[in-house]
Amino acid sequence: MNINISVKQLGKKHPVLQEKSISLDTSDSVVSVRTFLELIVKHQVELFHASSFEWEDEDTIHLPKENYLPILTDTGKVGFGAVYNHNKVDIAKAQENAIVAFEDGLYALFQGDDQLESLNHEIDLSQNKSITFIRLTFLAGSYW
Template sequence: MIVNIKYLGKRRNSIEEIPFHLYKNPNTIEELIDETVKVCIEQYKTRQDKRDIFKALSRADIEDRAARGKVSFGLNYGQLVPELEKAIEDARQAFEDGLVSIFVDGVEKWRLDDVVVIKDDTKVTFVRMTMLSGRGW
């Protein structure tokens, strides 16, 4: 599948289409969430493992990152290693509570058991949302 992700650069701000490879092809939104979380956790752990390995940035990388206000080396300072099971649970709950909006080829999905067909060129967008509250006084 292809996911839409922001790209902030010195010369352009855009939404990039990033290929995203799942281990298993999902049939429902629930499975899509589970499989995506698995990949994200893997990637996250890899970044944690590389904590002490510094890689020089190219000049263009430095400029792009400077435009975002932060030039860092993709290191992860967290001490805790995420747990897959809890992460899957959290992501499902977040979707059910509306904290995550999922669009598959431009169509919003509302339920965990919604059926989906994910092909290599299926475009998926995950939008992070938050709860809101008027001030109580």
Template structure:
């Protein structure tokens, strides 16, 4: 099943862009979705190939303020999938991010979800502000 994950682009002018993801496993609850997406991201990271940058790529990165070459500095470290899934679930439980499917917020990891083809899924990471009371 294909779904669209809404991601904020690093380019300031584009804003939020839908990125297509293919989910192969059966998703019943939010935790299944999060674990599946963690697996997809780990697979993408582990199979990422080093790419040569064109002048157009460099110019685009200069606009954003950072030119990076995509080099994996920790290529020898193996990612612990079980730990990564646990961290992602714990971050949701701690309120570090919210999940919306369409316009409906999912508030519990064990909430039943019914994904359809081309559904939009939005993850919103909350930034905690540090303040001081006088």
């Protein structure tokens, strides 16, 4: 099932990620928020594992690839596209972290203009409404 996702942060004018279409491993058109988060995390972990750095792929001359300039213009970010992390992510632990973060209010989830506040809330993915993750930033300080 294809869905459109956007990631935003409070206080920022532009989204952290442009709206992106991803394909989830489900045939159900109605899923709970908990199941939706688990599917998103599974998809992202699989992407991370696919793009992780392999020892035999080490680039010793560090030349940019031929598609480097379009990536720069699209993202505005300089990088060589490799993830130099040799650790594999445990999908179950990552899913649990995402659920706990949602319960703790570290990010908000919207389907179209409707905020999804409960893990048991049902999401109808067949409506083709954009799903938006908003990262909430808390002020930190101390009383001196």
